[in-house]
Amino acid sequence: MINKDSLTHHISQQFNAELEEVRSHLLAMGGLVEKQVNDAVSALIDADSGLAQQVRELDDEINQMERTIDEECLRILARRQPAASDLRLIISISKSVIDLERIGDEATKIAKRAILLTEEGESPRGYVEVRHIGQQVRKMVQEALDAFARFDADLALSVAQYDKTIDREYKTALRELVTYMMEDPRSISRVLNVIWALRSLERIGDHARNIAELVIYLVRGTDVRHLGLSRMQAEVQGDKDADPQA
């Protein structure tokens, strides 16, 4: 069972410092990505193209962070030849950055839609759904990162479970917007911009779920991808019953 303290038990102080540093870089990148999601949603809802532009400009910084963290992981793999939970930590970090970078991409796509909606005229519908689903996926990203920071498999499980709710709400919103487009065909182009933004939010939820699954892998040592939620729950909570100290 891995936890935060196990990071401090290496013979090499330098190795500890390197692991702690790359982990903190991941969390910093996560914080920026989370802010991007929030700002992109606000830009869309408030028709704030200045804020949308800021989101687009920050995307480069996120890409640069991915590159830096990747290099750090590679250096640790090559020099330290980590094993067991250290290796799992490096693998989880190097995969999580891919999801964080793609969350950043989706935030940029939402920002582009925000700019189009400011230029071409606001959509008559869908803002309530963007705000609502946006708040929820932002919370998913935040909690997935908290779970990573605290090695908390239970919190990670709840993030993965929540993705189902997002998928359901996304589908409901989509159906309503399609109906609306049929009633008012002149709105199609503008409503589609909102639909693309909702689609990006739904994908952000998927990426948050991926990160949560990596946290479970990190903490429990089990690859829970594609297992289905009930088996995932058994893996996370079953382990806990077997080891009440966990």
Add this chain to the structure above:
Amino acid sequence: MINKDSLTHHISQQFNAELEEVRSHLLAMGGLVEKQVNDAVSALIDADSGLAQQVRELDDEINQMERTIDEECLRILARRQPAASDLRLIISISKSVIDLERIGDEATKIAKRAILLTEEGESPRGYVEVRHIGQQVRKMVQEALDAFARFDADLALSVAQYDKTIDREYKTALRELVTYMMEDPRSISRVLNVIWALRSLERIGDHARNIAELVIYLVRGTDVRHLGLSRMQAEVQGDKDADPQA
């Protein structure tokens, strides 16, 4: 400079065999994923829900392949502590499987749209575009994998470059379909199914590009993500000028 022969120069025959095996598993997974893309597009165009169902059922096998390759990479990292080009090979494989698995997901999404279009009635438009863009992204996936198999950075570069063409054709198709929906609002729901399929194809192109970038990283040792195409080209072709034996 890495090439196929460098795989055969390890002191340990066993290590060679392990590297060759994981690489051949990646290529086998790639072959299946490529077939999935092809079948999903055929199922949609031919309104063949039986074929679409097959695509959906094979997704589990792809997920299982991802898991197996991941385990192999992890085992090699832990036991062999690879360095330099071997480490790059393992990193490239472990990242490429993520893209291959997501290409498989997108093929499954196209198959779902094919089933909906068979049930709810075919769309009046968009099939020509699906066929055309489908053929092109399938070729991208195939060539990205060929580039991986042959350590061919030039072929990988051309795959990455081709993604721009896909993006442009996707946008053109989208504009036409939106215009069509405005003219015939009763078709919205069916045309949207085609739009989602096109969107999946466009994303498959993105994933093929990611794999191509990993091939360039593998062969040249340079991380070319987010560099822009002209700098990517300079990295691939500049190197070649510097070393005509490459």
